[in-house]
Amino acid sequence: METADVIVIGSGQGGIPLAADFAKEGRKVMLFERDALGGSCINYGCTPSKAFLAAAHAAGRSRQAEKLGIHTQVEVNFPAVMERVRAIRDRFSQGAHKRLEGAGVNVVCAEASFTGERTVIGGDVTVQAPLVVINTGTSSLIPDIPGLAGTPYLTNRNFFDLKTLPPRLLVIGAGYIGLELGQGLARLGSQTHLIVRGDRVLGQEEPEVSEVLAEALKQDGIQVHFEVNVEQVAHENDVFTLTLSNGEQLQGEALLVVIGRKPNTDALNVAASGIELDNQGFVKINDQFHTTGSGVYAIGDAAKQPAFTHVSWEDYRRLKAILCGENRTRHDRVLGYAMYTEPQVGRVGMTLEQAQKKGINARCVTLPMSHIARAIEWGHDLGFYRMVIDRDTDKILGATLVGYETAELVHVFLSLMEAGATWQLLERSVHIHPTYGEALPSLARLLVGDDMPGCPNM
Numbered sequence: 001m002e003t004a005d006v007i008v009i010g011s012g013q014g015g016i017p018l019a020a021d022f023a024k025e026g027r028k029v030m031l032f033e034r035d036a037l038g039g040s041c042i043n044y045g046c047t048p049s050k051a052f053l054a055a056a057h058a059a060g061r062s063r064q065a066e067k068l069g070i071h072t073q074v075e076v077n078f079p080a081v082m083e084r085v086r087a088i089r090d091r092f093s094q095g096a097h098k099r100l101e102g103a104g105v106n107v108v109c110a111e112a113s114f115t116g117e118r119t120v121i122g123g124d125v126t127v128q129a130p131l132v133v134i135n136t137g138t139s140s141l142i143p144d145i146p147g148l149a150g151t152p153y154l155t156n157r158n159f160f161d162l163k164t165l166p167p168r169l170l171v172i173g174a175g176y177i178g179l180e181l182g183q184g185l186a187r188l189g190s191q192t193h194l195i196v197r198g199d200r201v202l203g204q205e206e207p208e209v210s211e212v213l214a215e216a217l218k219q220d221g222i223q224v225h226f227e228v229n230v231e232q233v234a235h236e237n238d239v240f241t242l243t244l245s246n247g248e249q250l251q252g253e254a255l256l257v258v259i260g261r262k263p264n265t266d267a268l269n270v271a272a273s274g275i276e277l278d279n280q281g282f283v284k285i286n287d288q289f290h291t292t293g294s295g296v297y298a299i300g301d302a303a304k305q306p307a308f309t310h311v312s313w314e315d316y317r318r319l320k321a322i323l324c325g326e327n328r329t330r331h332d333r334v335l336g337y338a339m340y341t342e343p344q345v346g347r348v349g350m351t352l353e354q355a356q357k358k359g360i361n362a363r364c365v366t367l368p369m370s371h372i373a374r375a376i377e378w379g380h381d382l383g384f385y386r387m388v389i390d391r392d393t394d395k396i397l398g399a400t401l402v403g404y405e406t407a408e409l410v411h412v413f414l415s416l417m418e419a420g421a422t423w424q425l426l427e428r429s430v431h432i433h434p435t436y437g438e439a440l441p442s443l444a445r446l447l448v449g450d451d452m453p454g455c456p457n458m
Ligand SMILES: Cc1cc2nc3c(=O)[nH]c(=O)nc-3n(C[C@H](O)[C@H](O)[C@H](O)COP(=O)(O)OP(=O)(O)OC[C@H]3O[C@@H](n4cnc5c(N)ncnc54)[C@H](O)[C@@H]3O)c2cc1C
Pocket: 009, 010, 011, 012, 013, 014, 015, 032, 033, 034, 035, 036, 037, 038, 039, 040, 041, 042, 044, 045, 046, 047, 049, 050, 110, 111, 112, 113, 135, 136, 137, 138, 156, 177, 264, 265, 267, 268, 299, 300, 301, 302, 306, 307, 308, 309, 310, 311, 312
């Protein structure tokens, strides 16, 4: 059996930089990866989906230019769109490979599992180390619908291998992936049906977010079926037929199944190293990423951290700081996220409901797009900006921005919140006219009322 200083299982968004850092410092690092280097984000997540959406939204924006008086004929070269997506994905994946190689990490291309305390086997390598980091991510959750198994349905794994545009697309699941990829294919020309179990899309966000998105999907010609389940799937002559719980039948050449994720922990045999999983199979960790197994840490999606690339990456930085003796936890940081539909959703911190549930004396203010000069001028009428504040401390607690490129704009709030700023700081900021950013101080000014305070000496 070999020994090493560090074992990393999974080349996810935290695992790669962690392995590279330790190796560059001269430690012997073994990294096990059973699939493509770079994990979900690079190979079948963020990178290909955002490259894909660049094309989809270019098509969508061209069509929407009609309301500005510009008439365009959109012609989609789908094979070219997907070839570009795959080329970018491959370039990023090679980058991950080079990074590990350059740092001197020993990469073992095999599935890893524990055989004992901090002892891991993968392929023909068995290794023990004082420090093991699990970064194994998640995979698609597949519902147990009669007839589904064995059909050539799509998940985020094989979606980016599509070579031809499906004339009709059926999507089960209206979360991040269903909305991003569903809207994307619709904008590229697929007649799209979205099947929603609940009464709104992106049900985890505030109801007003769902309302705006539902309207946007409608404008893209997507048919959204609310409060239905798929009871049966059939696949004959290259066509899927879904039977819904309301008796309706829907047909399409492609079926995308995106109902959430499950942790990649089945193969790990974690019990051999004293590591406990929760009832959904996620690795249990404490505030400092430590599992119940001595010397074993877990970061990223597999540890049930918010499932975003920047979180997994920040987990690595935070874990590194903790291992270097800093007294930090995984909770003392501001985390945001975004969804790349059009309009986008940019989110950070707490919603009003979440703050009130915590017993905070919270208040929120909302500014609709229709009140924002830049949005009117540019013809982006869907969406709103919302900020939540603590009435007792005046601190900004959270923001929800729905609108054009709000994934960028939300960073203003991320930085303000990281700095522990009050809403008054935003209120007195002078932002440039006419920008979307200009609306953020305007949002804060809703807390003082529309009028300037009166001047008692005049
Ligand atoms: C379609 C899609 C779009 C997304 N878009 C975004 C986005 O725009 N922005 C964003 O922030 N996030 C996005 N995400 C989420 C993001 O991809 C993940 O949160 C991110 O990849 C973090 O994952 P991770 O580091 O925990 O592990 P992963 O990146 O999932 O990597 C885990 C790795 O571990 C390997 N592995 C698993 N088990 C074993 C084992 N036993 N032995 C060896 N190797 C193993 C896997 O093969 C995998 O390569 C998206 C996800 C999907 C699916």
